[in-house]
Structure formats: C-alpha cells, structure tokens
Amino acid sequence: MEPKRQVRIALWITPRSLSTAFLKCMSTFEKAQLFQEPFFTAEMFGPERTMIIPQFDSILGNLPDVKNYTFEHVKNTLEMEYPGKDLVFTKDGAKSIYGRFECIPQGYQHVFLIRKPSKVHVSVDKLMDIAKGVGVEKDNFFSKNVKFLQGSPHRNVLELLEHVQDVLGQKPVVIDADDLTISPGKILKKFCEIVGLKYSESMLKWKPGPDPRWQRAESVQSMFACMTDAHDNSYSSTGFTLRTPGTETGTPLSELSDGVRKLVEDSTPYYEKLAAMKIKIEE
Template identity: 35%
Template sequence: MADATRTTNRVFLWTVGRSLSTVFTKCLSFVDGIQIINEPFHMALLCGPERLRDDGSRIQAIFDAMVARASAVSQGNGYDVNISTYDWAKKMLEADYPGKQIVFCKDFAFALRENYDWIPQGYRHTFLIRDPRKMFLSFKKLWAKLLQDNSFQYQELPPYINPPKHAFGELYELYQYVHDHGLEKDPIIIDADDLQKYPGSILLQYCKAVGIPYSENLLEWEAGTGVVDSWKLADVLEQANRLEEGGFYDAAFSSTHFLPLGDPPSRDEMDDDLLPLIDKSMVFYDKMYAARIKPE
C-alpha cells in the first residue's frame, strides 16, 4: 500500500440514497487539490463481477435498459465497471493520487453488504443522514417515474436497491462499527435538512472537523455535469447520469446552491407501503440525529 494513506487527507462520507449526498459531493468538488471518488462499492454491488441481480424482474429489466442506453452515449471518462470488484474498489481507494491533498469518497453503507474488511485504510469516516419520510418518498417517486407506474410498491425493489435493513439500519451499524473498533473516535454526522437550511454553518463545521479547507465560495456553483469529469467513478454511472432523462442525479447536477425544502409529509399523507419502512428506519435515524453536528 502507498504511503499516501498517511500523507493525504482522506475522508469518507457514508450515507443512504436520496440524501443530498451528490449535491454535497458536487459542492466539495470545487475545493482545490481534492480528488472525488464516487460510489465504488455501490458499483461493485450493482454492476461489477460480484454484483447482486434479480433476473426476470421488471426492476432489473429497466435497470439493464438504462445501463445499455447509457453505454450508447459513452464519453469514456469513467473506469470500466467490469473490473469493479470489492477488492479492486478498496485498493483504488487506498491508492496514491499524486498532486492531490485530499481524497473524498461518498458511498452507501449498505453497499458493503456488512463485510467491514472492505473498509479502506487511512480514512476519516463521516455520515450523512436524511429524514426517512423524505428519503423513502423521494426514492419511490424516482422509481415510479422510471417504471412509469404510479401504483409501484416500494417492497418490489430488490435487495441491491432496498437492502434488508432499508439502508438506515446498515448505516447505523457501520457508524457503530467504526466507533467501536477504533476507526473513528468521534464520527461526524450531518443531517440533510440542516445542510439545506444552514449550509454555511454545517459546511464550515464539517470541513473544519475533517481538515478540508472551507470558503464561502463553496456555497454556490455552476449548474451542469462538467464537474463529473474530475471525479473517479464507473463508466456506467458516469454515462447514466448524463442522460437527458432518468438520471439519478438530475437535481444535483442542475443545482447551483443548497435549497431549503419544506417539512416532511404527515403520516396520513404517506403511502401505506412506506409506513413500515419509515417506522423501522426512524429508530436508527433518531439515534444518529441526536449525535449530529448542530447549526451554530
């Protein structure tokens, strides 16, 4: 392993889906001397040689169709997803990045599949959470759009999208693991609503805690996907999210700043299929929320 793990400031952001993690990553992309690595374990889970699949399902069919369509518009900037094993992802995260003072990776805790041997060495471990009511509602709207089916039920999603503990349980268990095993003495947690309402305060505290230079210039940026050219990510993900329609990151790439949103919907306004997921996830969310960085 390169000595760069000791000399380069390395920060990992673990999160759940639809949590503003991509717009947060886009924001940090404008820090001088930073190398962004985007979802390497997630790509191993979805597309690499060790991927999970649900052949025959309409979810798998639409996912495969999106990947195929994305491949047709390849710009060749990403790495070949066919080499994206978990071991390869770990080695890539621990590799040397000449000229870079900071390496920042964001990924989903559930993508580790509870195999913590894949956690890369030399990283600070931080966490981004979002109110499960907002997260699950956003995810359901996205997949209903992709499936063109407003009657779609969330439980139809396979385990590589809707993991056994619905992403929040996996995130909380990883949070406990890095603390209990000495990988992170005081894990930093930020909440998406706080980030949207108080971006200057939350971003300043986060950057100070993990050793990333902060500037108020990070609070505004240009819309578009050009920043992705500097990211290290799989070709499939890079291509799929440049599509005119259906990209998972459409809102993030069109953003120019953090935009406050309203309160989460009431329980009576939520679809019945989401209520059990929300109830199970709120237990983990509340524990992490209590330990989060608070606005100053």
C-alpha cells in the same frame, strides 16, 4: 516547512440526502481527487453484484469497465497514492458496502450523511416510479436487494457507523442533510474543522453540471441517463437550496401509502440514534 497533509474523506449516505450536492461542494477544492459511488457500482454492476436486475443486463453487456469493479478493486483504487492532491473524497451508499466491511478503505475519515426517513422514502418511492420507464418493477427492486433490511437504509448507516466507531476507533461525524438547507455555512465550517479542511465561503457556490474530475464508471452514467430525473436538481444546482428554520417540507405520515409509511416507521428508530450524534447548528 512541513508538506501539507492530504485529507481523505469517505462520505457514507442514505439515498436522496443531498449527497450529490455535497459532492459538488467538495468539488470546489481545486486539488481534489473525487469519486462518485464506486461501491454502488460494484454492488449493482460488478462481477460480485448483490442486486440482479434483469433490465440492466443489456446495459452491462456493452460496458466492459464494470468487469473490474469488485469490492477489492474499489478498495485498492481508493487506497492508491494521489500525489499533488490536497483532498481525496469519495461518496457512497452505506448499504452498498454493508456486509463487506473488510473492504472499507484505510486512511479515510468517515462521515455520515443522513436525512429524515419520511423524506428519504418518499423520494426513493418517486425514483422507483421513474425506474418503471426502463422496466424495473418497484417490488422486484427491493425483494432482490439482500442488503435491504427492516429499518434500511438508516439501519445500514448506523451499523456501519458503529463498526467505524467500535472496530476502527474513529469518532463518528454525522451531518443531517436538512441542516445543510438551513445553515450550510455553519455546518460546513464545523465539518471542515473536524476533518482538517480549510473552510471557505466558496464552498457554498458551484457551477451547474457534473464536475469532469468525478471518477465514476460508465455503468453509473448510463443508469443515470435512463433515469434522468434522479439527479436533475443536484446537477443543475449552484448551491444548497435554503429554507427558513421551522418550515417543514416533508409529507405527513397520514398522507403516505401503507408501504412507504411502514418503511418510514421502521427506519425512524435508527434515524433518531444517528441524529443524536449529528453536528448541531447551534454549536
């Protein structure tokens, strides 16, 4: 009998797209090696970090683990052998690896998790309000982020997808987070079929709280502790929150602030190109 093939998946995301819930879904696989945003750690906290947030300096000084978090270190870690594991799974922001595509780990199938720009930007805006509690000003957060371009974060996802498709020669796999709240079973079954995992209804239910198997730097844990509301819903969840098809929970454009509305409008063309490639519920 041939040995079981190990499946390796890199999930590239827009922020606030149910990605932590997706990570918990992948945690239902017993023999899994799981990584939570290692490139984000390199981007925010490592020696090559591209975002310099002075308010985090006091955190960094007490976290020796981030000294090793170069982009090459993350790549090498993800490419290591993990014997005895049926699944190696990492999830990360597409923006975090933007401009460092040479560090995309080899041997992975690349999957892209997206969400409507109105939901992404409204949620990020609320998150930035939470960040004020640790002294991070919203304007500084964006102005100091050299990877935040007109159309980000959906632009970052699309350009990474095009690299995976055109340079690496992989057919893109795209999932819309909203579809996971309508028919998670159908979407995940198709996803598993594409990437070579065995689908089970046990993927739809999980235990509350972070999984102790998640590999994540203490720096990330410390930041999340400062912004406790950021992942409360995902950490306490036991499954995808379902909604009825046709019901919409997003904020109308007319009710958004000028700044958020501009971000939504800039991101929408990139989202529409991505959404045209997504796994369809009706397929």
